[in-house]
Amino acid sequence: MSRTGRKLKLNDEDQKTLVATSRAHSADHRAVMRSKIILMLNEGYSYDSIKAELKVGREAISKWKKRYLESGLDGLKDAPRPGKTAIYTEEDKARVIQKACSKPEGGYSNWSQRRIAKEFGMSQSTVQNILKSHDLKPHKVECWCGKSTDPEFEEKMLNVVGLYMNPPENALVLSVDEKTQIQALDRSQPELPLRPGSAKRLTATYKRHGTGSLIAALSVHDGEITADTIDKNNAQNFLRFLKKIHRKYPKKQLHVIADNLNVHKHKDVKEWVDSKQRMTIHFTPTYSSWLNQIEIWFNIMSKDVLKGAV
Structure with missing residues (x-):
């Protein structure tokens, strides 16, 4: 016999939101599929019927049903991911910024991304991204006109x-x-x-x-x-x-x-x-x-x- 499991009972507000999401052409495909799974479960469809209709696995049906029962509509959102561990700390980035804003040594008139990268053992692209995120352009120079000393x-x-x-x-x-x-x-x-x-x-x-x-x-x-x-x-x-x-x-x-x-x-x-x-x-x-x-x-x-x- 096809598995149906615990029946869902959607309130009117959740049902309206899920229906709207399932029919939205501009919505993310994953959000559309999750909304349709919950709606079909609410209407009493079996796992096999949902699997055949939506072309999804039984594990996915079980997962989103469980997430909805535990957290409601918020459970259908992607969980935050830890991401890749940062190689450079905020202190490392601060040192790059401080170096870019300081007067260069060795007779240079300005810092280049390549020389800053060599100074800290980083790649040039890493230095470029750090400086770009703080809108710093050490290779550029702008001239300004100071105030005239003429009393007249x-x-x-x-x-x-x-x-x-x-x-x-x-x-x-x-x-x-x-x-x-x-x-x-x-x-x-x-x-x-x-x-x-x-x-x-x-x-x-x-x-x-x-x-x-x-x-x-x-x-x-x-x-x-x-x-x-x-x-x-x-x-x-x-x-x-x-x-x-x-x-x-x-x-x-x-x-x-x-x-x-x-x-x-x-x-x-x-x-x-x-x-x-x-x-x-x-x-x-x-x-x-x-x-x-x-x-x-x-x-x-x-x-x-x-x-x-x-």
């Missing part, structure tokens, strides 16, 4: 930003600076152009032709660039360039934004600018040359023109 920082900053945002009528705002030490390199062999399946190629060997410097003025509101190459970054070349842009825009009131480089404040420059009614120099605050828009243009030029070029 706010006044100068507002003056420069004001010229950008709301320039005076019939005025031209010119952002001026020098880009020095531009490497004049030539490759020892011709460049091989980009082709399908092959990147642009340059020889690793090159010829040095010294360095060059560029002085440039960006007309902030229309994007026009005026530039000259210079052999030296000195007051004479800066003054010569100011005279050039003064001649180039004869009918405009010129507001020149420059940083605090000594050549920009040379007495010859100051005397000449003071003698011109159409030109005024506005200096950025100390350690705040990033306020000068020409720096953005120099960065674009370095990326798009100088990098990887001849």
Whole structure:
């Protein structure tokens, strides 16, 4: 005779939950099967009938019946498993974190995962997981801009930003600076152009032709660039360039934004600018040359023109 065993008596709430789970398309397959076993037992089905219908073993039917009788619906959930014993303790992980946050020895500027792993006799992947779990990236460096020591920082900053945002009528705002030490390199062999399946190629060997410097003025509101190459970054070349842009825009009131480089404040420059009614120099605050828009243009030029070029 087929075994039926102890009959179940489901309360209405458990029966509704089990029926809903057994019919849910998104429910876990194991939860569906366990719900159907309990429901069929409740309806008086024999073990053999349940086995044939659900394709499960008699041991599984007996197990989930027993678990339900002991713990109700909670008994149909997976029991917690102990899992694999951890190889490294929390103290080991704390030492990895402390090492990653400390200054490296041996002249290194930063810790690599490989060197930390070697230090503690761990695998690199273990170190990577420990650091990742604490959102630590010792290989990355971010730069930040400290507070300017200029006591007139706010006044100068507002003056420069004001010229950008709301320039005076019939005025031209010119952002001026020098880009020095531009490497004049030539490759020892011709460049091989980009082709399908092959990147642009340059020889690793090159010829040095010294360095060059560029002085440039960006007309902030229309994007026009005026530039000259210079052999030296000195007051004479800066003054010569100011005279050039003064001649180039004869009918405009010129507001020149420059940083605090000594050549920009040379007495010859100051005397000449003071003698011109159409030109005024506005200096950025100390350690705040990033306020000068020409720096953005120099960065674009370095990326798009100088990098990887001849």
